[in-house]
Amino acid sequence: MNPGNGSTGAPARPAGAAGRATPAPESLHERVVHWFGEAARDLPWREPSCSPWGILVSEVMLQQTPVVRVLPVWREWLERWPSPAQLAAEPSGAAVRHWGRLGYPRRALRLHAAATAIVADHGGAVPATHDELLSLPGVGTYTAAAVAAFAFGRRETVVDTNIRRVHARLFGGSALPAPALTAAEMRRAVALLPADDALSVRWNAAVMELGAVICTARAPLCDACPVRDACAWVAAGRPAPEYVPKGQSWAGTDRQVRGAIVAVLRDADHPVPRALLMEAPVDLRMDGPATALSAPAGRPAALGTLHGLRAPGEQLERALAGLLADGLAEETERGIRLPG
Helix, strand or coil: CCHHHCCCCCCCCCCCCCCCCCCCHHHHHHHHHHHHHHHCCCCHHHCCCCCHHHHHHHHHHCCCCCHHHHHHHHHHHHHHCCCHHHHHCCCHHHHHHCCCCCCCCHHHHHHHHHHHHHHHHHCCCCCCCHHHHHCCCCCCHHHHHHHHHHHHCCCCCCCCHHHHHHHHHHHHCCCCCCCCCCHHHHHHHHHHCCCCHHHHHHHHHHHHHHHHHCCCCCCCCHHHCCCHHHCHHHHCCCCCCCCCCCCCCCCCCHHHHHHHHHHHHHHECCCECHHHHHCCCCCCCCCHHHHHECCHHHCCHHHHHHHHCCCCHHHHHHHHHHHHHHCCCEEECCEEECCC
């Protein structure tokens, strides 16, 4: 059962830090939502005119990716594919090609698969309920709740990293939430959710925004926080985190090599010979068969970047094999290309 579809009565008072009175949820709702109304960033997927499809695309793109990088790609996608049917009508490789440099390009494949399912199973309209959204390929619990709330105004418990951090500090007195989402966190989020549908949507958006711009992980702006006086973490003297989050490595990883290979395929007009991906040629003027790559002055920057990594042959092979297995690339008689 989706935790957002609980009782419509008054929300229970969530548990706070030991030995400290917990503020009434109604007071927090009013203060945080009022702050949001005055301080919220002007983002296109928050506009009343934004379609459910636009909101679904934004939620997938924003996973592990900052807003500043998502904005231009989101706009380009919505201009090119303003509806699921228009994306579904193109090959999945087109989604990967126009994913740009957002990273984690499997998200592009998932959006394409979701668009295809929306057309096949929902008449081309993004479904409105949590369970229907959850049935779409690549749509998980968070995305289903977020789209149901923000696109259709439904009362859903939306819990992302920003919301978890605000809850951990405000009620738990901890600098950071647990490394992984816990059942206790979900119970607290359910208890905090306003009973009114419209207010619950605003609350979800407001707490998420508070975590994104004020209650940040590394440099929180506590003086600007609308609920600083109620914060258990501030009251405790802002203790240090109990653990150090492990950042995802990038340089030298298979993920970096995979991204560099995808960039080459994205810039290519035709299949790229496997040998060209596996070995850096002495002369990068792209004479001969390599002219299939379109780039200014005959020198493909993406190929130069790939070769500049100086990745060992076995890593290149492993990265390419992973791309082929994941459906992010396909091999033809002429070479490697994005999926057709």
